[in-house]
Amino acid sequence: MKSQDETLEEWSRALLQAYELEDVQIDVNAILSLAGVAAHTVVRPAAPLTTFIAGLAAGIAAGSGQASDAAAITAAMDRARSLVADYASEATGAPVE
Numbered sequence: 884m885k886s887q888d889e890t891l892e893e894w895s896r897a898l899l900q901a902y903e904l905e906d907v908q909i910d911v912n913a914i915l916s917l918a919g920v921a922a923h924t925v926v927r928p929a930a931p932l933t934t935f936i937a938g939l940a941a942g943i944a945a946g947s948g949q950a951s952d953a954a955a956i957t958a959a960m961d962r963a964r965s966l967v968a969d970y971a972s973e974a975t976g977a978p979v980e
Contacts, residue, residue, distance in 0.1 A: 937963040
């Protein structure tokens with residue numbers, strides 16, 4: 884029986900292949916971490932929404948030549964984390980670490 888990590892790696896490779904993105908490197912744990920932060924800070928359904936929009940932003944930036952794939956992914960995920968922290972700060976009145 885495969886572990887969850889093995890299954891996620893296999894699934895991500897299958898998705899990347901299906902979209903002809905085999906050369907794109909993704910960090911599954913970083914994506915899951917972003918989803919977790921969004922789910923626990925905003926509301927649970929914010930997890931897929933946040934990761935989808937961050938991925939879309941990264942794809943547009945990379946596709947338009949504004950950044951390499953890796954730089955676009957990193958920038959989009961960093962921006963999403965920052966927005967989640969800002970949201971939490973506004974909601975509670977206290978900065979999030």
